[in-house]
Amino acid sequence: MLKSAALLKHRYRVSLFGPTLPAKLSGCPMFKVEVKAKPFSDIPGPKGIYQWPLIGTLVLYKPFTLYTPETLSDLLNEMHDKYGPMLKLRLGPQVVVVSDPEDIENVYKNEGKYPVRHGLDLIHTYNRRNNYTDSLSQLQGPEWHALRVLINKRLLKVDSALHYLDQQNKVADDFVRALQTEKLSPEDIEDLFFRFASESIALVTFNKRLGLFDQNPDKDSLEFLEAMKSCLLMIQRAISGKSLTHKWWRNSTYRTFDTNRNILQRISSEHVNEAKALVEDQINSGTFSEEEPNLLFSLLSEKGISNETVTNLMMSLYTGGTDSTAKNSQVFLLNLAQNPDKQELLRREILDVLGPDGPLTAKTLSKLVYLKAALKESFRMNYPTAIGNLRILPVDIVLGGFKVPAGVPIILFNPRPARTHFENPDQFVPERWLRSEDNTKKDSAHSMIVLPFGHGPRNCIGRRFAVQEIYLAAVKTLQRLHIGLEPDSVTSRFVYTPFVQPEKPVHFKFTRIN
Numbered sequence: 001m002l003k004s005a006a007l008l009k010h011r012y013r014v015s016l017f018g019p020t021l022p023a024k025l026s027g028c029p030m031f032k033v034e035v036k037a038k039p040f041s042d043i044p045g046p047k048g049i050y051q052w053p054l055i056g057t058l059v060l061y062k063p064f065t066l067y068t069p070e071t072l073s074d075l076l077n078e079m080h081d082k083y084g085p086m087l088k089l090r091l092g093p094q095v096v097v098v099s100d101p102e103d104i105e106n107v108y109k110n111e112g113k114y115p116v117r118h119g120l121d122l123i124h125t126y127n128r129r130n131n132y133t134d135s136l137s138q139l140q141g142p143e144w145h146a147l148r149v150l151i152n153k154r155l156l157k158v159d160s161a162l163h164y165l166d167q168q169n170k171v172a173d174d175f176v177r178a179l180q181t182e183k184l185s186p187e188d189i190e191d192l193f194f195r196f197a198s199e200s201i202a203l204v205t206f207n208k209r210l211g212l213f214d215q216n217p218d219k220d221s222l223e224f225l226e227a228m229k230s231c232l233l234m235i236q237r238a239i240s241g242k243s244l245t246h247k248w249w250r251n252s253t254y255r256t257f258d259t260n261r262n263i264l265q266r267i268s269s270e271h272v273n274e275a276k277a278l279v280e281d282q283i284n285s286g287t288f289s290e291e292e293p294n295l296l297f298s299l300l301s302e303k304g305i306s307n308e309t310v311t312n313l314m315m316s317l318y319t320g321g322t323d324s325t326a327k328n329s330q331v332f333l334l335n336l337a338q339n340p341d342k343q344e345l346l347r348r349e350i351l352d353v354l355g356p357d358g359p360l361t362a363k364t365l366s367k368l369v370y371l372k373a374a375l376k377e378s379f380r381m382n383y384p385t386a387i388g389n390l391r392i393l394p395v396d397i398v399l400g401g402f403k404v405p406a407g408v409p410i411i412l413f414n415p416r417p418a419r420t421h422f423e424n425p426d427q428f429v430p431e432r433w434l435r436s437e438d439n440t441k442k443d444s445a446h447s448m449i450v451l452p453f454g455h456g457p458r459n460c461i462g463r464r465f466a467v468q469e470i471y472l473a474a475v476k477t478l479q480r481l482h483i484g485l486e487p488d489s490v491t492s493r494f495v496y497t498p499f500v501q502p503e504k505p506v507h508f509k510f511t512r513i514n
């Protein structure tokens, strides 16, 4: 009964006469039950001034409320407490926010062949002014699809990331060595996470160690690192509505972005040219393999793809793969620090499988079940992205019993069910993801709730690399160090910039265990 009520409410697209329950479900093949969906205008949410263009968004934030764009997730939670699992808001444009997993699933089922998620407008503006073509996360429609298909097979195969595992083990060793430097400030530690993610993903995007953990890192690499940080800061300014005018004139956010993006562009293209020379040598000497597992080499050997396309793509992957992995690795280690009993269980698993010095390999990784459960639990507790995900559908849809016309941005607010649909949601319990002896999951949560990398054909292209790197950071740290916290660093508040991070930089206390 409950199930068919849920089906009635959620599953069917709007037809001319409203959503129609298929005959099969109505119990009689000749009988069609017509369900009238409520109109878009009836969707709950703040009314009046809150629905005015521009003003409606401004009044959601300080000084009118306690929220800022960085605490948007808290704001959406409060709205859900007040209005229920579906609401309508002005967040720039008018958006619909859904948090019922059935609705979330329904949206993904209707996203079509070319799912639409907003790109980053600042990058798009920069590309337009400099005559660069947009890359993966910016493109839409068939152009997006063509590029995505080209790299799907290279990035999403089971062993795509494993190819880099040996080299990334060495990066993680350097990272853990650096964590043992005396008198690290919370900001120094944050910087080390960023270096770890940058160094790890540069192996993939530029076939290079940047040397960021060296005693005297290369000048270009440091310039590259600082330029990336600055670009990310400007992107965050733009996302949080602090740079409304860059589209029309070169405001200070745009100018800072432009200067730093030019640095990234120049150094990236030098790295790509270097790799191109190596590939050409191999092709000329007949030693190049068609099955080349190195992403950059394989793309550079492909006929009909320009160096510019490859450079833009690699920059897009590098941009997508630095802050995201750095922040989520840090939050994972923070959860382990705050839950010493779970940390100990995980360390025991790692030492049993790898010993105190062994590298992470494809084989050992497959045995680390508690590690995988612990990371999933960390994603559940501290959802990586503030709003979850976003889609703009090509078709009308019924969600929560309301009509939502095609073209309305729909926020899939997974962070909420990630808390409300679990027992003891504030406790870090990796065990809930382990299978019990009868091979069923202990917690039978809806599969559409914890989706840290999105879902469907437009999900995160770098997810295999992201989890591999986070596993490496945790494994190598736990093999050697106890992760604790200085007393001033116990934190439970998180903000989004745009990935999750503790409100204040964390003062970890790393102590050697062997």
Ligand code: HEM
Pocket: 117, 136, 137, 138, 148, 201, 316, 317, 318, 320, 321, 322, 324, 325, 328, 384, 385, 388, 389, 390, 452, 453, 454, 455, 456, 458, 459, 460, 461, 462, 463, 465, 466, 467
């Ligand atoms: C913990 C780390 C990461 C998280 C939480 C994360 C999360 C996400 C999410 C939620 C999306 C949107 C998916 C959707 O719309 O369904 C996305 C897209 C994307 N991510 Fe990640 N990501 C991470 C790491 C990475 C890494 C390491 C890379 C690069 C190697 C990367 C590159 C991208 C790109 C290029 C897109 C756009 C894909 C497209 O539009 O087709 N991400 N990511």
